[in-house]
Amino acid sequence: MKNKRVRVRFAPSPTGPLHMGGVRTALYNYLFAKKNNGDFLLRIEDTDQSRYVEGSEKYIVDSLRWCGISPDEGVGVNNSITDSGPHSPYRQSKRKDIYRPYVEKLIRSGHAYMAFDTPEELSEIRDKSKKAGNPNWQYNSITRASMKNSLTLSAEDVNNKLLSKTPYVVRVKMPHGVEIKFHDEVRGWVSVNSVNVDDKVLMKGDGLPTYHLANVVDDHLMEISHVIRGEEWLPSAPLHVILYDYFQWERPIFAHLPLLLRPDGNGKLSKRDGDKLGFPVFPLNWSHPETKETASGYKEFGFYPEGFVNMLAFLGWNPGTNQEIFSLEELVSSFNLQKVSKAGARFDYDKARWFNQQQLRIRDESLLIDEFVNSIKLKYGISIQNEWAKKALYLFMDRAEFMNQIVTDCYYLFEDPVDYDSKMVEKKWSLNAQLWLKDLAHIFSKTSYSSDEIEASFKNYLNSNSLKFSELGPVLRLAIAGKTQGPSIFTVMELIGKDISEIRINNAITTLN
RNA sequence: GGCCCGUUCGUCUAGCGGUUUAGGACAUCUCCCUUUCACGGAGAAGAUCACGGGUUCGAAUCCCGUACGGGUCACCA
Numbered sequence: 001m002k003n004k005r006v007r008v009r010f011a012p013s014p015t016g017p018l019h020m021g022g023v024r025t026a027l028y029n030y031l032f033a034k035k036n037n038g039d040f041l042l043r044i045e046d047t048d049q050s051r052y053v054e055g056s057e058k059y060i061v062d063s064l065r066w067c068g069i070s071p072d073e074g075v076g077v078n079n080s081i082t083d084s085g086p087h088s089p090y091r092q093s094k095r096k097d098i099y100r101p102y103v104e105k106l107i108r109s110g111h112a113y114m115a116f117d118t119p120e121e122l123s124e125i126r127d128k129s130k131k132a133g134n135p136n137w138q139y140n141s142i143t144r145a146s147m148k149n150s151l152t153l154s155a156e157d158v159n160n161k162l163l164s165k166t167p168y169v170v171r172v173k174m175p176h177g178v179e180i181k182f183h184d185e186v187r188g189w190v191s192v193n194s195v196n197v198d199d200k201v202l203m204k205g206d207g208l209p210t211y212h213l214a215n216v217v218d219d220h221l222m223e224i225s226h227v228i229r230g231e232e233w234l235p236s237a238p239l240h241v242i243l244y245d246y247f248q249w250e251r252p253i254f255a256h257l258p259l260l261l262r263p264d265g266n267g268k269l270s271k272r273d274g275d276k277l278g279f280p281v282f283p284l285n286w287s288h289p290e291t292k293e294t295a296s297g298y299k300e301f302g303f304y305p306e307g308f309v310n311m312l313a314f315l316g317w318n319p320g321t322n323q324e325i326f327s328l329e330e331l332v333s334s335f336n337l338q339k340v341s342k343a344g345a346r347f348d349y350d351k352a353r354w355f356n357q358q359q360l361r362i363r364d365e366s367l368l369i370d371e372f373v374n375s376i377k378l379k380y381g382i383s384i385q386n387e388w389a390k391k392a393l394y395l396f397m398d399r400a401e402f403m404n405q406i407v408t409d410c411y412y413l414f415e416d417p418v419d420y421d422s423k424m425v426e427k428k429w430s431l432n433a434q435l436w437l438k439d440l441a442h443i444f445s446k447t448s449y450s451s452d453e454i455e456a457s458f459k460n461y462l463n464s465n466s467l468k469f470s471e472l473g474p475v476l477r478l479a480i481a482g483k484t485q486g487p488s489i490f491t492v493m494e495l496i497g498k499d500i501s502e503i504r505i506n507n508a509i510t511t512l513n
Numbered sequence: 514g515g516c517c518c519g520u521u522c523g524u525c526u527a528g529c530g531g532u533u534u535a536g537g538a539c540a541u542c543u544c545c546c547u548u549u550c551a552c553g554g555a556g557a558a559g560a561u562c563a564c565g566g567g568u569u570c571g572a573a574u575c576c577c578g579u580a581c582g583g584g585u586c587a588c589c590a
Contacts, residue, residue, distance in 0.1 A: 485550030
């Protein structure tokens with residue numbers, strides 16, 4: 001184990017879109033792999049065909065790609081939905097035949113057995129047990145003696161059932177009263193008595209393995225060194241551990257990550273929370289293939305992958321320094337499992353937005369300009385030049401957390417105001433204001449219409465008429481932008497130019513009369 | 514309910530036996546900057562480290578118990 005190559009895997013089930021908690025698990029796996037010059041694999045755990053949702057695999061691959069954490073091996077390498085790597089296939093439904101010999105091996109060694117109890121029989125016994133006051137009946141080291149399985153039935157009976165193709169499942173034979181202990185990288189030693197672990201189904205009636213068997217076999221075959229997954233797996237970790245022991249395989253190192261909790265207090269963040277909580281829970285937009293229900297994603301919401309990833313990384317981990325803004329590369333070099341916290345992390349959308357705002361600040365200028373130019377074209381149908389775009393962009397950037405916010409906020413660079421902030425009109429607009437504006441329009445027209453000159457002549461006008469800025473400034477802004485807050489109105493006027501500025505001043509005078 | 518995991522400002526967290534009058538960030542508030550709104554800057558407020566016992570010269574840090582919270586108990590993953 002010591003000098004083994006680090007190989008980790010993210011193993012989602014294609015039952016729908018990946019939510020942010022899943023993305024974080026993938027991210028930590030990726031960071032850990034890269035930090036240790038190891039491999040990050042994506043394996044699809046689709047052993048339950050009844051829960052398969054069309055499009056989820058592509059969604060998972062697309063999401064990881066958007067975050068910049070694409071796998072080195074498995075499904076989604078080179079952005080392809082097909083898989084590649086030395087252990088192909090990486091979809092458990094395609095590995096069906098691989099598992100059977102291992103199940104048989106377990107049966108031969110006495111660590112597993114066939115059980116012929118039907119689902120109906122089992123649910124009946126559970127119901128009965130519940131009524132009798134036991135809310136949780138388990139198929140385990142005690143109860144299996146009274147069930148229909150290869151341990152209780154005669155060899156002949158078993159053979160007959162097999163010959164008559166009676167459906168059966170294979171269950172693990174858990175030892176009775178053994179302390180199962182394993183070390184978890186984030187939690188330390190975890191210990192459970194085997195009486196509390198039931199005889200989990202390893203292979204289902206349909207011949208497909210359950211998650212528990214498939215994940216252990218695949219992790220071993222794929223030479224996974226560390227299993228990094230969510231805390232919801234902690235209760236079944238003892239089962240996995242004992243399976244490794246039964247197979248006489250070296251156990252991987254386990255690390256169970258704290259859960260992402262809902263901001264409103266109770267429970268883990270789940271897919272069903274959708275947009276109900278006022279923020280996306282998915283990385284990308286998702287629309288359900290059948291119900292056509294849609295859920296919004298961080299990407300479409302306006303988050304940069306860098307901001308999203310940075311935010312996610314800090315939900316349950318921190319570098320131990322005061323630095324909070326990290327690039328993916330920086331995260332890779334700082335990451336380690338010892339710094340992962342144990343308690344669940346409540347998601348805070350305010351902080352999430354702040355992370356994106358910080359990305360906006362440090363983002364490469366040419367990138368920002370491109371994004372801005374394209375968005376303006378898309379939203380307003382107007383093509384703008386880079387020089388002009390740069391000025392407009394930085395004029396509005398300070399008060400935005402997202403690029404799309406900038407694009408929305410600067411609308412009056414492209415559209416004349418249709419209405420005016422009525423409260424401010426009442427407060428600042430007057431007959432005098434109209435006269436002053438007329439004067440100003442005339443005065444401005446004699447300048448070069450640069451921000452500086454407009455401002456200088458404006459202040460000049462204030463002086464010579466003994467006016468205060470607060471008397472005239474808002475009036476001018478109202479005429480130009482329709483509202484009274486925003487960036488320098490003089491720069492806005494420079495950007496929209498003399499003609500439009502004059503039209504707006506005239507419009508305001510006629511409209512607000 | 515059984516089992517497992519967890520518990521430091523409202524939130525994310527630093528802290529891994531003495532350097533702590535418990536540090537940072539988000540959010541909140543104040544002031545400064547400013548034509549406004551932001552940004553930025555300076556500051557304030559905010560945690561008896563869940564509670565109770567130990568261990569120790571000394572505990573947020575180690576141990577035990579209690580409470581609370583969460584996870585999990587399928588032929589799902």
